[in-house]
Amino acid sequence: MDGNQEAPARMALPRRAADAAAGIRDLIAALESMVPDATSAGMIEQLRGLENLKSASAGFQARVAVAFDGQERRTQAEHGVSVSELGQGIAAQIALARRESPARGSRLLGLAKALVTEMPHTMAALETGQLSEWRTTLLVKETACLSAADRCAVDEELAADAGTFTGAGDRSVVAAARAACYRRDPRSVTQRASKAATERHVSLRPAPDTMAYLTALLPVAEGVAVHAALSRHADTVRSDGDPRSRGQIMADALVERTTGTAGGVSGVEIQLIMTDRTLFQGDSEPARLPGYGVVPGGWARGIVSRVQDRHPIGRVDVATESGRDPRDIWLRRLYTAPGTGDLVAMDSRARLFPVKHRRFIQIRDETCRTPYCDAPIRHHDHIVAWHNGGNTNLGNSAGLCEACNQTKEISGWNAMPRPGPRHPIEFSTPTGHSYYSTAPPLPGTAPRSQGPGSRRAA
Ligand SMILES: [Zn+2]
Incomplete structure (x- = not known):
């Protein structure tokens, strides 16, 4: 999230903890004082050397993470934390320190443990720069289905630290790991396929130009079936003279069949958050579409006029300071405090947040x-x-x-x-x-005096 940041550790850390990163700070200072070499050959040497440095620090990070995990577990055990709860919060702390999400933090800790305890050859390849952190991750992922002993054996067979993967790209690394896994334990690789089916899901992520990728991860038979059904439909309507492209028809049919409505989004709630200036005065301040992100003001006005033209399909939240009362469309006004952009607070005696508050929290955060x-x-x-x-x-x-x-x-x-x-x-x-x-900026709360280029992206 844009607004999240860390403060210089201002709580009273033990002096030893503060000193722990001194050597690393010296390394960074040494880098900062360097300049690109005068010769082309020298610059290539620098690029390669820096790549080795990145790999080496990834390797050291893995060792530190495993040591931290062990130490925290011991401390937790001493404080009477039950065996089933040992390890809680460790990955979350690693995530914060590495500026990653908690989910990624636990993957990174898992990766570190696999490298340090089960895959010494892969670890050595990382530390010596023969494998990047990403290719190391691929090897760990591909061997995840194996027992610790089999994984160790595959690690030894691949012998990444002996230069096996010199010149190998991501695909070759994955292929070599897969082949080794098949040889070692064909059954677990098959079992992995059936476990993969439990991970089916649908996700949404933003694409450029107010488009979005709706992605479904499906077992191959279902995936092929969905695609074939949409293809057949496109062929049929095109042979009846529909001027749309095959891709367009398939995309439209996906929306119609999923929402159950011809033309797409009616009856399904989408939300838009924008300022009254954007809505009524053609202001260029962008709007926010929850679940997607920032959208251009003009595009948001277009959606609102579609709401007016037909029956209400969505809800428009207007971050307003003026209190202007819109009558003809379904608007819900959010009051922002002038100057700060904070949503105005309201106390409640209830123990749980009332629905209105929950909506505010959802929109603010x-x-x-x-x-x-x-x-x-x-x-x-x-x-x-x-x-x-x-x-x-x-x-x-x-x-x-x-x-x-x-x-x-x-x-x-x-x-x-x-x-x-x-x-x-x-x-x-x-x-x-x-x-x-900090909460992300609401529409209308970015400094207006600066050009759009100097605004912080949300
Ligand atoms: Zn979270």
Whole structure:
């Protein structure tokens, strides 16, 4: 998320902890003082050397992550954490330190453990720059279905540190790993295929020009069947003289069959958040489409006029300071505090956030408020818990994903609302590090005096 950031660790870290990264800071300072070499050959040497440095630091990060995991588990055990809960919150801390999402943090920790404990040859190849972090990840992923012993054996067979993969691209690396896995344990590779089917899902991600990729990961038979049905449909209507292209017809049919309505989106709620200036005065301030991101103001006005032309298909949230009352379309006004862009808070006596508040939180936070976590909001959380005297108001609220909501409850983790624009929250972790999160900017709250190019992307 754009607004998330970390503060310089301002809690009282032990001096030793602060000194731990001194050597790394020296390395960075040495790099900063370097300039590109005067000769072309020298520049190529620099590029290669820097690549080796990246791989080596990825290898060292893996070793540090495994050591941290071991130490934290021991500490947790000493504090009486039950065996089933040992390890909780460790990946989340690694994620914050590495500026990654919690989900990626746990993949990185898994990768590190596999490398350090089961794949010493692959690890050595990483540390010596023979494999990049990405190709190392591919090898670990491909061998994930094997037992520890088989994985060790495959690691030895591949002998990545002996230069096996010199000149090999991603595909060759994957192919070599797969072949070795088949030879070692054909059954588990087959089982992996059936496990993969449980991971079927549909996802949405933004594409350029107000388009979106709707992706379905399906077992191959279903995937082929869906594609064939859409293809057949396109062929039929085209032979009846439909002027649209095959691709267009297939895309339109997918939307119509899924939403159950000819023409697509009617009856299904989509939300738009924009300023009253954008809506009524042709202002160029972009709007926000939850689940997608920023869209041009003109495009948003076009959608609104489609709403007016036909029956209401969506809901338009207008971030307004003027209180102008729109009559003819289904609008819901959000009041932003002049100058700060904060949604105006309202107290409630209820223990749970009322529906109106939950809508505000959803719109204000957009995704999980943990730094670097883009996961959808699943919990409307009290930052300071109700049972600790936390109030039910917008200031004390945060949208969190399922995993982060659980992490927050772990002993040693803390969150506090902080004063300032765009609803800052300070998260602190068991090691005494602090991380800050601010809500993404609402439409109309970016500094208006600057050109569009200097605005921070949301
Ligand atoms: Zn999260």
